[in-house]
């Protein structure tokens with residue numbers, strides 16, 4: 001879990017998956033997906049086949065829904081929701097702001113989750129060959 005949240009390579013859990021650690025470091029989203037082709041430590045290939053990252057769209061969608069459900073429940077408990085006023089619209093705005101602010105992190109984290117789904121941890125990564133996409 002920790003290597004997932006720190007965005008480390010799923011195979012060796014040591015190499016960083018992204019070129020710069022902070023997705024908010026450079027203004028704009030031009031560099032948010034900057035990642036080396038292979039892991040610096042175990043040489044695991046990250047983009048396992050052409051178009052591999054297209055599947056991350058489903059992952060980030062699921063994450064966005066999970067965040068929305070979480071903020072909705074928190075809003076319901078802390079502020080309340082009623083048909084007599086506009087508190088639900090305040091939540092909509094709040095949730096949209098959260099999702100927009102989280103987007104650079106979400107985009108990266110969905111790639112991390114997606115790759116962890118396909119590449120298993122290998123404690124003997126130094127002796128074994130990197131995993132290929134054939135399963």
Ligand SMILES: [Zn+2]
Nearest residue numbers: 009012039042
């Ligand atoms: Zn690695």
